[in-house]
Amino acid sequence: MSLTHDFRDAGRVKALLAAITRAADPVAARLGRPLQIMEVCGGHTHAIFRFGLHQLLPASIEFIHGPGCPVCVLPVEAVDQAVSLARQEGVVLASFGDPLRVPGSRGSLLQARAEGAEVKVLYSPFDALALARANPHKQVVFFGIGFDTTMPSIACSLLAADRAGLTNLRFLCHHIRLMPTLAGLLAAGEISLDGFVGPGHVSMVIGSRVYQPIAGRYHKPLVIAGFEPVDFLQALYQLILQLAEGRCAIENAYARVVAADGNPAALKVIDQVFESGVDSHWRGLGTVPGSGVRVRDRYRHLDASTSLASLPPIEAAAEPTWCNAVLTGRIKPHQCPLFRRHCTPQNPVGALMVSSEGACAAYYQYRPEQVPAEQSQGKEASSD
Numbered sequence: 001m002s003l004t005h006d007f008r009d010a011g012r013v014k015a016l017l018a019a020i021t022r023a024a025d026p027v028a029a030r031l032g033r034p035l036q037i038m039e040v041c042g043g044h045t046h047a048i049f050r051f052g053l054h055q056l057l058p059a060s061i062e063f064i065h066g067p068g069c070p071v072c073v074l075p076v077e078a079v080d081q082a083v084s085l086a087r088q089e090g091v092v093l094a095s096f097g098d099p100l101r102v103p104g105s106r107g108s109l110l111q112a113r114a115e116g117a118e119v120k121v122l123y124s125p126f127d128a129l130a131l132a133r134a135n136p137h138k139q140v141v142f143f144g145i146g147f148d149t150t151m152p153s154i155a156c157s158l159l160a161a162d163r164a165g166l167t168n169l170r171f172l173c174h175h176i177r178l179m180p181t182l183a184g185l186l187a188a189g190e191i192s193l194d195g196f197v198g199p200g201h202v203s204m205v206i207g208s209r210v211y212q213p214i215a216g217r218y219h220k221p222l223v224i225a226g227f228e229p230v231d232f233l234q235a236l237y238q239l240i241l242q243l244a245e246g247r248c249a250i251e252n253a254y255a256r257v258v259a260a261d262g263n264p265a266a267l268k269v270i271d272q273v274f275e276s277g278v279d280s281h282w283r284g285l286g287t288v289p290g291s292g293v294r295v296r297d298r299y300r301h302l303d304a305s306t307s308l309a310s311l312p313p314i315e316a317a318a319e320p321t322w323c324n325a326v327l328t329g330r331i332k333p334h335q336c337p338l339f340r341r342h343c344t345p346q347n348p349v350g351a352l353m354v355s356s357e358g359a360c361a362a363y364y365q366y367r368p369e370q371v372p373a374e375q376s377q378g379k380e381a382s383s384d
């Protein structure tokens, strides 16, 4: 199959839409409300709007935008710590592009750079090794964030730095593991959900088998999806079919990429470098048991959080209330009064407007008809 033709084929899309509608409408009628489906991954949020699927799907399905955007859940205090570190003399702080734009309570890393701090955008964590070699008299710190998807490349970079014996490179890691995060979300019981469209990229690393507790313990179906329209709709159809038939299972509709046991090499290197099961605080989610990681003691000389004497302490910081409400599915992005008026991708107030995977950025880019809550005079509850 060709990605750009077969997985976007109009005939297949129409057939799947008809099948989804036939299956979903009676279930929603029986429940007396739309089916509440969480698409975990921000990439799926963008796919829904980019391909206009929200306009084609029946009103009997409502999407709850999940927490699967690592930039969006990066806590304010982690950004503040990185900003304070970057402002120190002799420090070069490097990261991917998106984390640099996330606002903390004292500005973003990009603002720190504008004020003179040495902040670099890297496309790969491996580039941090070259940066450290080019700056032997400076302390280079790579600010690593992300779900299980980005952890392997950062773990490999850390191992390469260890082998190279670099003494002026450290890693400041804020990684979040998906499964404990979903389990925490369900255990908290604050969101009413009927099922999950599972993430494609994270599942490529962790596999499909790992989700079994979602069905077994929390009795929610989950179907892993790809990112093309046919991929996504096929997964959604399988999910709705489970609900219609009263089943609850983990299914994989992205088998051309996701294996049952994931990527063993990637999982091995994650486990070699990181210890999992650390209770961690995330923006919008609060403290989620077991969702974080720490660098293993064997590599603590490369861990900025344990070996960098000048690392500023983490200080509690208030999180923007509206962002928390969007992140937990209590409101839609356009129901935030700052949306599009004070908060834009060019001038983000919250992290959900920063990343290309953020729900607010998706609404901004693909739903120009959506205006801030105060302007819409109560119309906003309608549209998903």
Ligand code: SF4
Pocket: 320, 322, 323, 324, 326, 333, 336, 337, 338, 339, 340, 343, 348, 349, 350, 351, 352, 353, 360
């Ligand atoms: S529009 Fe901005 S402030 Fe409002 S929820 Fe989205 S990111 Fe947060």
